[in-house]
Amino acid sequence: MKFRYLYQLIASHIGVLIIAFLILTLLFAHFAEQLIYEDKTDELVSYGRNLMGDLSEDPGQTRRILGEYGRVLEGRDIQFSLFNSGSAVVYSSGRPASLIKLRREEWDKIRNGQAIIVNQEFERSDVGVTFTLLPYIQDGQFTGGVLLTSPISGSREIISELNRYLLWAMLAALAASLLLGWGLSAFHVKRLKRLRDAASHVASGDYSVRVPSTKADEIGELSADFNEMTERLEESMTEIDRLENRRRQFIADVSHEMRTPLTTIRGTLDGLRDGMIQEEERNRALALASKETRRLIRLVNENLDYEKIRSGQITLEKTEIPLDDLLPLIAEQLEPLAEEKGNTIDAIADSDAMVFADYDRLTQILINITKNSIQFTRDGMIKLRGYMDDSIAVIEIADTGEGIDPEDVERIWDRFYRAGVSRTSNPFGEFGLGLSIVQQLVRLHGGTISVESEKDAGTIFLLRFPPKE
The missing domain is CATH 3.30.450.20 (PAS domain)
Known part of the structure; x- marks a missing residue:
């Protein structure tokens, strides 16, 4: 019953x-x-x-x-x-x-x-x-x-008269309390019914439902907690849908990217086995197969790096690194790649600029960002700069390239995300993992990374690393 x-x-x-x-x-x-x-x-x-x-x-x-x-x-x-x-x-x-x-x-x-x-x-x-x-x-x-x-x-x-007055007072108080109790009970039940209906909507998959909330009592606090829960669920579902869409797109892109080099490698091997490639073409065919193999290895390594960082399997061995030594080395290493695009690359750092970081991982961060800048800059300038802001080590990587659309600026850190169709041909981080890895590594160092960009006016990446404790 x-x-x-x-x-x-x-x-x-x-x-x-x-x-x-x-x-x-x-x-x-x-x-x-x-x-x-x-x-x-x-x-x-x-x-x-x-x-x-x-x-x-x-x-x-x-x-x-x-x-x-x-x-x-x-x-x-x-x-x-x-x-x-x-x-x-x-x-x-x-x-x-x-x-x-x-x-x-x-x-x-x-x-x-x-x-x-x-x-x-x-x-x-x-x-x-x-x-x-x-x-x-x-x-x-x-x-x-x-x-x-x-x-x-x-x-x-006298006692009987007093008892009669007490009886009438009790009946009047009971009647008043009945009306007040009915009103308050109906009010609270109505609030609970709103919560129940809202919970039914959430159970059916509608995470946009909200209920009025106050801090006057526990039901109001429960309503506020319910609203916070639905907001987080809505954000989570939106993020899940977004990641699922990116995952599908990523799988499609990776499948496409893997099919081409695998087809090339298979064709080269079949040609060599069947003697269909002439002796003078053999070295070029092997070089092409080697290039496509490295491309596949890069894809696998990027995924492995991201998963290791995300799951906390990366151990940093931090040392104090002078930026006036590291930045010119990065510029020298990537100079041939910049020249292919008609770019010049320059590096400058204050003599007292020291960053407390893992040398290999910091090199990976800077190469990844700099390659990204080179890829989307033609006949322009890429500049690496290092200096100290009080005790904070700051590294700027600026380019004069095509820039990033405003709606893409906050999303470039997302895994699998690639801003713009033209980026599908990017051979450095073309799988949408490069900047995600960069952001994870910077956070692992306890630092921050931000980006400022204007369409057709260039991009500036700003990295800040805390000092040694």
């Missing part, structure tokens, strides 16, 4: 309130009853002591004093009786003296100077009464006692 959460909340609210009201009502009623009865007994004790005090001060006016007290106490619905030391009634106001018959143990206490107070007495009277029995002491001698009684009907009427 399904029990809706709304009804659970309302039932819990009302149940808690009913229990709380019942406990408070019982406690308050008991406290009020005790207070009323104690007030009545205190009143009787006060009148009894005043009466005995007046009788002691003026023994000759006993009748007058008893009459005055009788009239006054009759208006308060209080009767009193005087007893001598033998428990005989010597005076009684109002009702007969037989209203309360004293027991032997009560007289024993009175003779010992103890007062007797009884809040509710039903056994020895035709109506319930509150009575007090006080010892009457004259000149240090016990001479009798005074008994004061008052019907409890008046006290019970």
Whole structure:
């Protein structure tokens, strides 16, 4: 059987309130009853002591004093009786003296100077009464006692009236709490229903759903966490879709790139085996096969390098490297490649410029970026510059080439990504892995890499490496 959460909340609210009201009502009623009865007994004790005090001060006016007290106490619905030391009634106001018959143990206490107070007495009277029995002491001698009684009907009427007010107050409070509990419960259930519907959308693959969120309570915080989760899921799915598309394109490109050199290698080997290649063409054919083999090896190595870096299998052996030695060496090594494109390559570094890095991996970074600049620059200039920015080693690689489209600048670091169709013929990093490897290696050094480019105005790669700790 399904029990809706709304009804659970309302039932819990009302149940808690009913229990709380019942406990408070019982406690308050008991406290009020005790207070009323104690007030009545205190009143009787006060009148009894005043009466005995007046009788002691003026023994000759006993009748007058008893009459005055009788009239006054009759208006308060209080009767009193005087007893001598033998428990005989010597005076009684109002009702007969037989209203309360004293027991032997009560007289024993009175003779010992103890007062007797009884809040509710039903056994020895035709109506319930509150009575007090006080010892009457004259000149240090016990001479009798005074008994004061008052019907409890008046006290019970006050208590009953108080209980009625408490009952009406409880019913009014329960009605108000029911309305308030219903409203609050419906409000919270509505918020939870929004979360449930949103979760259903997410389960069906819609990660764009959002729910209103606040920091006022836990449900609001849960909504904020839900929105953050869906945002991350949406970003992740977008990235997964993007990577999947690039993966498909990469596989297609690699298949195409591998098919051509493999076809060339196979054709060369078949020609040599069948004697179809003349002796004078044999060296050129072998050189072509060797070139295509190196191309395939480069593809495999780039993939292996990327996976090793990504999985943390690369160990850096850092040393302090002077940039005024390294940068000219890179420029000299790539100068023949730059000349093929009609480019000039220049390197300059401050004499105090030192970078704390792994020599082989830093060389790999610089060659990869510089080759990229050479590939997309024709009849231009590639410049390598090294200097210190406080304790940070900075390397700039700038070219005057074709630049990068604005929408491609942030995506050139992505694996498998190649900006522009013309880059498919790039023999250096043509598989979309070169710059991804560069970025991973720079991060592995604890450094940063950024790029500034303007279409048809050149590109600047900026590398920053932290100092040795």
